[in-house]
Amino acid sequence: MNNDIKKILIDEDSLQAKVKELGAKIAEDYKGKDLLLICVLKGAVVFVSDLMKRIDLPLEIDFMAVSSYGCDTKSSGVVRILKDLDKGIEGKHILIVEDIIDSGLTLSYLIENLKARGPESVEICTILDKPDRRTANINIKYTGFQVPDEFVVGYGLDYAEKYRNLPYVAVLKEEVYSE
Ligand code: PRP
Ligand code: MN
Numbered sequence: 001m002n003n004d005i006k007k008i009l010i011d012e013d014s015l016q017a018k019v020k021e022l023g024a025k026i027a028e029d030y031k032g033k034d035l036l037l038i039c040v041l042k043g044a045v046v047f048v049s050d051l052m053k054r055i056d057l058p059l060e061i062d063f064m065a066v067s068s069y070g071c072d073t074k075s076s077g078v079v080r081i082l083k084d085l086d087k088g089i090e091g092k093h094i095l096i097v098e099d100i101i102d103s104g105l106t107l108s109y110l111i112e113n114l115k116a117r118g119p120e121s122v123e124i125c126t127i128l129d130k131p132d133r134r135t136a137n138i139n140i141k142y143t144g145f146q147v148p149d150e151f152v153v154g155y156g157l158d159y160a161e162k163y164r165n166l167p168y169v170a171v172l173k174e175e176v177y178s179e
């Protein structure tokens with residue numbers, strides 16, 4: 001185990017089992033529909049690459065980079081589009097794929113922005129949900145796990161851009177981010 005990790009919250013097998021379950025549900029719900037997965041960089045990159053393999057449909061993927069400022073452990077609420085979609089989304093069924101929803105500010109911005117482009121529908125799929133710190137009211141269609149209000153890393157989630165490659169979701173030792 002990585003030396004900076006205090007404890008593992010969700011192990012690799014549990015994550016993979018949940019991804020499989022979510023993928024099957026999504027495949028059922030979007031059968032016959034023009035599905036576009038939108039991966040929110042960078043955090044969702046690990047989840048989307050696992051999830052897309054579990055959705056047995058002729059889907060497409062695209063990427064958006066929407067980030068709040070800085071390397072802080074808290075979301076600032078200021079949203080920037082660092083990279084936009086490659087194509088228009090008129091008539092498509094959009095599923096936004098996220099690693100974690102915390103305050104909800106990133107997503108509430110993104111949802112409004114995408115809805116204005118004329119898609120058929122816009123829904124959310126997140127592997128982690130941290131409901132304790134929600135300030136924006138958003139409707140999440142697919143959730144993997146709820147996590148407590150602790151600073152979690154791994155499976156795409158970073159602290160100062162590190163730990164995204166851990167195959168599990170874990171809590172960091174306090175001394176790692178209090179320095
Ligand atoms: C993190 C996370 C979500 C967002 C959740 O992204 O990946 O996208 O914050 O926070 P919120 O619900 O409070 O808006 P971050 O801005 O750290 O960028 P990253 O994905 O590149 O790490
Ligand atoms: Mn993110």
Ligand code: MG
Pocket residue numbers: 043157158
């Ligand atoms: Mg981050």
